[in-house]
Amino acid sequence: MSTNSKTRIYTEESEQSRHTQKKPSFYIKTFGCQMNKNDSSIITAILENNDYKCIQDPCCADIYIINTCSVREHAERRALGHISSLKKWADKPDRKVVVVGCMAKRIADDIAIRFPFVDLLLGPDSYRKIAEFLDQIFDTKTRIIETKLSDEVYGDIFPNRSGITDFVSIMRGCDNFCTYCIVPYVRGRVRSRPALEIMSEIQNMARSDIKDITLLGQNVNAYSYGNVDFSGLLNMVSQTPGLVRLRFLTSHPKDLDETTINAVKENDKICEWFHLPLQSGCDRILRLMNRKYTKKYFQELVQRIRQNIPDATITTDIIVGFPSETEEEFQETIGMMTEIEFDNAYLYRYSPRQGTQAFKYESLSEQVIKDRLKRIISIQNTITVNKARQMLGQKYEVLFEGPARHNATRGKTRGNIEVIVDKEIAPGVLSDMIIKEVRGRTLIAEFVK
Ligand code: SF4
The missing domain is CATH 2.40.50.140 (Nucleic acid-binding proteins)
Structure with a gap:
């Protein structure tokens, strides 16, 4: 995708008059995961550093930014519906609609054709230039599309944080290419943010009221910057004065090693919570998903965590109805759920994503997928309630x-x-x-x- 902008030559005069004008206000609507929420904070920080004003009421905003998600078809449909609903909003003069995020990267051309009122489309690695692009769009009324992937980590951007809990991105992208997942295509290869920049951001946050910080990445266990690996980063960050609790999200089971388990065990500030996406309890389906671990490996990993940290909370993600999953293979997933008794589980139906390997596989029938999802939700509800009852009086x-x-x-x-x-x-x-x-x-x- 190339940038489709008319180049404007700025004279010193036009630059000066632009800087003396009051900058427009913006509103951001965010779809999707915690990474996207964090990206919206990065966008807000970049725009505010350039004197754009963030407001909470879209009716009064000059710019409407939609930060989109592509992980499931349902998330894309919701974002597309939202963009469509902005046609009337965009009718008023001098209002601009901006679409950013994974869906902007994945289907920028389609969005541009379908919604002529969208002025700016940016992929996840192009936010650094958002203020510059908006300046151009207000001046020249051109549309800009920029979706190139790069090694961007926004390391030096420290969003304004507030509240008691918050998230800090430590890395971007993913190299794992699970066959159902669009992330490596829309967020690019894995790269880590410099440890010192993470430390500075966390020190600033801990000086404010933020007490509980989650380190965020698609696969945090793959963090590596210079000679600092993930457990090294955990140990460094946990020394931050004022920090009360430290968490991390998400771990890939294949990469969660002893050093991280030990860091959690030995360090009071690191919370005993492991989010370990199982995805399937069947080895054949795990192979088809390219998850690079087996059912036995996962069982042993959970055992190792529980032996070292008996009160650890273990949560998971599971996909039901992956192409060719048989009833017996689905039963293996149920078997793993009842054996491990996850404290909580995010349960999803398989969602085909164009461009991924699994998109080429034949999908199961809608009825089978729906039925399996319903059954697995009911099983996890029972487990979660039982686990909750075990906490009574503790x-x-x-x-x-x-x-x-x-x-x-x-x-x-x-x-x-x-x-x-x-x-x-x-x-x-x-x-x-x-x-x-x-x-x-x-x-x-x-x-x-
Ligand atoms: S680890 Fe797999 S599921 Fe997670 S972001 Fe990477 S490719 Fe997607």
Whole structure:
């Protein structure tokens, strides 16, 4: 995809008058995962550094930015529907519509043809130039499309952070090419952010009210910068004064090694929570998915974690209905779920993504996929509720994050399990709590007397 911009030659005068004008305001709507939310914070920081103003009400904004996701067809359909709904919004003079993110990278040409009112399309590696492009678009009324991949990590961009918990991106891209996944195509090869820049950002965050920080990457275990690997980074970051809790997301089971398990075991600030996407409990399907581990390897990994850290929380992602998955193979996945008893699981139906290897495989029928998803959701619900009941009467350290419903406050255990307390508590309070009730899937806690 090439940049389709008319080049404008700036004179000193035009530059000066542009800088004395009040810069337009922008609103960002974000679809998709935590990486995308983090990218929206990066975009906001870049635009604010260039005097554009972020506002929360799209009706009053001059620029409407949609940060899109391509991981599942459903996410793309929602984003496309949202772009379509902006036709009327874009009718007013001097309003600009910007589409960024994975879908902008994947199908920029289609979006440009289908939605002539979209002024700027940027892939995930082109945000650094967003202010410059917007300046051009306001001046020249041209459309710009820029979706080239690069080695960009936005290392020096420190978004404005607030709240009690937040995320810090430590790397971008992925080299694993799981056959169902679009990420390596739309976010490029894996590259790590310099450790010192991560440290500086985390030190700034810890000086504010942020107490619980999650290190973020598609496969954090592949982090490598100079001579710092992922466990080295964990140990470095956990020394940050003021930081209370440190987490990481997402681990690829094939790359989660002893050094990381030991870092979690030995370091009080690193929370005992492992998000380990299983995806399937059947070796043939794991091979077809190119996951590079077996069912036995995964079982042993979970065993190693539990032997070293008995109270670890283990959560997972599972895809049902991968092409050619038989009922027996699906039963193997159920077997792994009931054997391991994940504390929580994100369960998805297989979604074919054009451009991936698995897109060439013949899909199972809609009815079979729907039925398997329904069954697996019901099984995990039972496991999650049973796990919640096992927590009754036990003591957990809870960090309170903010209001839940009327007069109640929500917080998280070190294992990332949400609990509710039926009273108002200031965000940031850290306290030992006893689980006194399970309402549905919700854990109700009270202070230790
Ligand atoms: S590890 Fe696999 S599923 Fe995860 S982002 Fe990389 S290719 Fe996608």
